[in-house]
Amino acid sequence: MALRTDAAPFDRIEGSGPDLTTHRLDNGLDIVVIPDRRVPVVTHMVWYRNGSADDPLGQSGIAHFLEHLMFKGTERHPAGEFSKVVSALGGQENAFTSYDYTAYFQRVAPEHLGRMMEFEADRMSGLNFDDAVVAPERDVVLEERRMRVETDPAAQLSEAMAAALFVHHPYGIPIIGWMHEIETLDRRNALDYYRRFYCPDNAILVVAGDVTDREVVKLAESTYGRNACRSQPPARQRPREPEPRASRHIRIADPRVEQPTLQRLYLVPSSRTAAGRGSHALEVLAEALGGGPTSYLYRRLVLGGGKAVNAGAWYMGSAIDQSRFSVYAVPAEGVTPEALERELDAAIAAARDDLDDMSIERAKSRLIAETIYALDSQSSLARIYGSALAVGETLDDVRTWPDQIRAVTRHDLVEALELWLTDRRSVTGHLVKDRT
Amino acid sequence: MAGAIQAVASHPDIRAVRSPGGIEAWQVESDFVPLVALAFCFEGGATQDPPRKAGTAQLLSRLLDEGAGSLRSDAFQERLADRAIELTFTAGPDAIGGSLKTLVAHADEAFGLLRLALAEPRFDEDAVERVRAQTLASLRYQQNDPGTVASKRFLAEAFPGHAYGLPAAGTPESVAAITRQDIVDLHRRLVATGRLKVAVVGAMARDELSRRLDATFGGLGGQFALNAVAPALLTGRGRRVVVDLDVPQSVIRFGYAGASLRDPDFIPTYVLNHMLGGGAFTSRLFQEVRERRGLAYSVGTSIVSYRHAAMTWGYTATKNERVGECLDVIASEIRRMRDEGPTDDELAKAKDYLTGSYALGFDTSTKIAHQLVQIAFEELGIDYIRRRNALVAAVGQTEIREAAERSLGDGSMLVVIAGRPTGL
Numbered sequence: 001m002a003l004r005t006d007a008a009p010f011d012r013i014e015g016s017g018p019d020l021t022t023h024r025l026d027n028g029l030d031i032v033v034i035p036d037r038r039v040p041v042v043t044h045m046v047w048y049r050n051g052s053a054d055d056p057l058g059q060s061g062i063a064h065f066l067e068h069l070m071f072k073g074t075e076r077h078p079a080g081e082f083s084k085v086v087s088a089l090g091g092q093e094n095a096f097t098s099y100d101y102t103a104y105f106q107r108v109a110p111e112h113l114g115r116m117m118e119f120e121a122d123r124m125s126g127l128n129f130d131d132a133v134v135a136p137e138r139d140v141v142l143e144e145r146r147m148r149v150e151t152d153p154a155a156q157l158s159e160a161m162a163a164a165l166f167v168h169h170p171y172g173i174p175i176i177g178w179m180h181e182i183e184t185l186d187r188r189n190a191l192d193y194y195r196r197f198y199c200p201d202n203a204i205l206v207v208a209g210d211v212t213d214r215e216v217v218k219l220a221e222s223t224y225g226r227n228a229c230r231s232q233p234p235a236r237q238r239p240r241e242p243e244p245r246a247s248r249h250i251r252i253a254d255p256r257v258e259q260p261t262l263q264r265l266y267l268v269p270s271s272r273t274a275a276g277r278g279s280h281a282l283e284v285l286a287e288a289l290g291g292g293p294t295s296y297l298y299r300r301l302v303l304g305g306g307k308a309v310n311a312g313a314w315y316m317g318s319a320i321d322q323s324r325f326s327v328y329a330v331p332a333e334g335v336t337p338e339a340l341e342r343e344l345d346a347a348i349a350a351a352r353d354d355l356d357d358m359s360i361e362r363a364k365s366r367l368i369a370e371t372i373y374a375l376d377s378q379s380s381l382a383r384i385y386g387s388a389l390a391v392g393e394t395l396d397d398v399r400t401w402p403d404q405i406r407a408v409t410r411h412d413l414v415e416a417l418e419l420w421l422t423d424r425r426s427v428t429g430h431l432v433k434d435r436t
Numbered sequence: 437m438a439g440a441i442q443a444v445a446s447h448p449d450i451r452a453v454r455s456p457g458g459i460e461a462w463q464v465e466s467d468f469v470p471l472v473a474l475a476f477c478f479e480g481g482a483t484q485d486p487p488r489k490a491g492t493a494q495l496l497s498r499l500l501d502e503g504a505g506s507l508r509s510d511a512f513q514e515r516l517a518d519r520a521i522e523l524t525f526t527a528g529p530d531a532i533g534g535s536l537k538t539l540v541a542h543a544d545e546a547f548g549l550l551r552l553a554l555a556e557p558r559f560d561e562d563a564v565e566r567v568r569a570q571t572l573a574s575l576r577y578q579q580n581d582p583g584t585v586a587s588k589r590f591l592a593e594a595f596p597g598h599a600y601g602l603p604a605a606g607t608p609e610s611v612a613a614i615t616r617q618d619i620v621d622l623h624r625r626l627v628a629t630g631r632l633k634v635a636v637v638g639a640m641a642r643d644e645l646s647r648r649l650d651a652t653f654g655g656l657g658g659q660f661a662l663n664a665v666a667p668a669l670l671t672g673r674g675r676r677v678v679v680d681l682d683v684p685q686s687v688i689r690f691g692y693a694g695a696s697l698r699d700p701d702f703i704p705t706y707v708l709n710h711m712l713g714g715g716a717f718t719s720r721l722f723q724e725v726r727e728r729r730g731l732a733y734s735v736g737t738s739i740v741s742y743r744h745a746a747m748t749w750g751y752t753a754t755k756n757e758r759v760g761e762c763l764d765v766i767a768s769e770i771r772r773m774r775d776e777g778p779t780d781d782e783l784a785k786a787k788d789y790l791t792g793s794y795a796l797g798f799d800t801s802t803k804i805a806h807q808l809v810q811i812a813f814e815e816l817g818i819d820y821i822r823r824r825n826a827l828v829a830a831v832g833q834t835e836i837r838e839a840a841e842r843s844l845g846d847g848s849m850l851v852v853i854a855g856r857p858t859g860l
Contacts, residue, residue: 107796
């Protein structure tokens with residue numbers, strides 16, 4: 001009952017959400033400006049509509065490796081100059097690569113926005129680095145992979161599960177690439193990939209902070225506006241994942257594992273591939289099933305039977321192609337992953353009857369509140385809008401997201417459970433100790 | 437950059453609010469977003485754990501939102517979730533703290549639940565056992581993680597026999613030994629109005645805050661004395677410890693002296709650390725270890741400021757075959773910095789970065805609240821944010837030389853390696 005009366009403040013607040021504007025330069029560069037006048041800081045981001053899922057066959061990791069090499073200099077500026085300028089101006093910078101996009105950002109005082117744009121526009125088309133920097137930087141990436149995966153059995157399980165879930169689509173290949181393929185990546189691979197994807201008509205400029213959209217567009221015209229577009233914008237060529245038929249079980253046994261875990265992935269639609277409210281239903285389902293200590297799985301597996309010490313769920317909705325939904329649980333001492341898996345299966349089978357309206361409403365409230373909390377952080381807003389556009393969602397999709405979440409019904413959740421959380425769409429992973 | 441510095445110095449208009457009951461909070465009022473973020477801490481954290489019961493303060497912090505007043509754990513969590521109120525508690529070596537974030541519309545409920553959690557936690561047996569099991573599971577999960585192994589061993593070697601040498605999360609043995617009574621006792625000793633620091637940012641008027649301070653934090657526990665904590669110095673410099681783990685890459689932790697936040701030498705030491713191994717891509721270690729040689733993905737150093745000790749510690753990870761080379765490069769950069777100091781240009785650029793980027797730490801309500809509480813906890817004064825950049829700007833070669841003398845000393849380090857390094 002209390003929740004009904006809460007609907008009003010949530011509504012009112014969203015109406016005053018970010019007052020953003022969009023523009024497009026003649027060369028095809030999309031621009032989003034998000035005002036935030038609270039602090040003298042701007043977040044400047046360029047998003048490219050290409051990610052690891054666009055890596056050519058046999059060159060896994062090239063999108064990520066190129067992201068590293070983008071800091072290695074251009075025709076006009078030697079390696080490290082951009083970073084030195086950012087630092088001397090009191091700014092911060094970084095970059096990241098995902099399955100569907102690659103993004104570069106700086107955070108600086110507003111008066112330095114033009115400088116950032118000059119440098120970023122320069123490396124959009126003028127990348128040029130010595131062959132001598134390639135080998136050490138490849139070593140850096142190999143060390144990154146050793147740090148993240150080669151020394152961590154849990155990360156190896158995640159990698160193996162994704163590889164099993166996607167039998168054909170490149171979402172099954174790790175963003176950083178496979179070790180043996182990273183080892184072979186060279187300058188030529190990087191520059192070929194760069195020339196294919198890095199151009200204004202494949203990019204989105206997002207600026208959040210204490211600036212007007214007029215200033216931003218003017219600065220963008222005099223910097224990015226000089227980058228030539230392609231006669232034809234780059235196209236992504238992705239194979240389609242076939243309909244899955246086989247449930248799969250994956251197991252990593254390692255002598256270093258002291259705490260077993262149980263993971264499951266389901267192949268599900270993304271925000272781009274779902275019909276109707278399908279993707280919003282999956283968002284609410286993940287929150288209701290496994291979003292924290294009031295969630296269905298936590299109550300049933302942790303508070304109820306005590307078979308697990310933790311349990312949860314998540315959904316990667318922001319993706320161009322078919323995506324993943326995960327449920328996981330950490331077995332209590334003395335409980336095997338097999339025994340816990342039976343409990344988990346029973347819980348999911350019972351969810352259609354046991355998920356009550358209160359917990360569905362609670363999940364929706366929490367998801368909607370997150371969007372209000374995000375207003376407090378200009379870098380979060382820049383990321384939300386940048387990533388949405390980079391996977392091909394529209395600004396309207398982002399703007400109406402809270403309404404769409406609110407519109408999800410119990411029936412939508414039951415349908416999502418029946419359609420997507422089924423055996424044949426699943427990969428189950430056990431992380432256990434190797435006692436041999 | 438002057439404009440930005442000016443703006444951040446004047447923008448968060450920080451005021452001290454004192455309630456009728458005498459509770460002081462630092463406040464930044466702002467109604468850009470309809471939320472309120474609050475951060476708080478009580479002095480006395482893991483250093484106050486009972487003997488052989490490391491992890492008590494952390495267990496306590498994890499139990500504060502597991503039921504309070506008449507609400508059992510699930511009912512308490514539901515009340516938070518129904519209004520999307522975010523309430524978290526943490527325990528560090530010297531304090532128990534937490535943060536609260538709520539939409540303005542739900543402030544009554546949020547502050548009410550916070551009061552309940554602090555004043556009337558239930559510590560029900562089933563909740564204690566559940567959180568204990570979660571803690572033990574996470575200790576087991578990290579038991580052979582090279583980063584965790586290296587860090588724990590480093591602290592044990594650096595501060596042997598001292599509370600700072602014990603893991604705040606405890607060990608499987610110590611966590612198993614903690615009783616409900618230990619938690620009740622520690623709660624009574626630590627969660628006391630007299631040891632509170634609190635900061636509030638967001639859409640809340642001064643009068644309303646003043647009223648809420650008394651209602652929320654007034655009358656928390658009596659004033660029990662904290663156990664005295666002896667001052668400690670990092671020991672073991674010159675030693676190199678290898679913890680054997682069968683992994684292809686070794687994690688290296690290295691350390692030397694530092695300066696605590698209250699120390700007058702803190703700012704010069706901080707500037708020195710920035711040039712040697714601080715956060716940006718420009719530090720000497722980043723340039724020599726990563727950029728030039730591709731030895732590691734991550735390399736850096738940071739100053740750790742405890743209430744009764746300070747140190748600088750560094751982190752990197754490189755494949756087993758290159759550990760020796762990596763350590764040589766780090767050692768030689770430390771010696772070079774100590775012997776030659778930075779160039780004037782390097783020092784000027786470091787100060788430009790540190791003053792210019794200070795504003796970046798104040799861009800969300802939660803970040804501002806946490807910065808303020810830390811400044812209050814360290815007793816640096818409510819004008820610290822205003823003064824801080826001038827302190828950095830005043831650092832010259834003389835101060836850097838003195839800071840290097842004090843923290844780098846003869847250049848020797850305590851080194852802990854977790855992995856299977858070859859050719860050392």
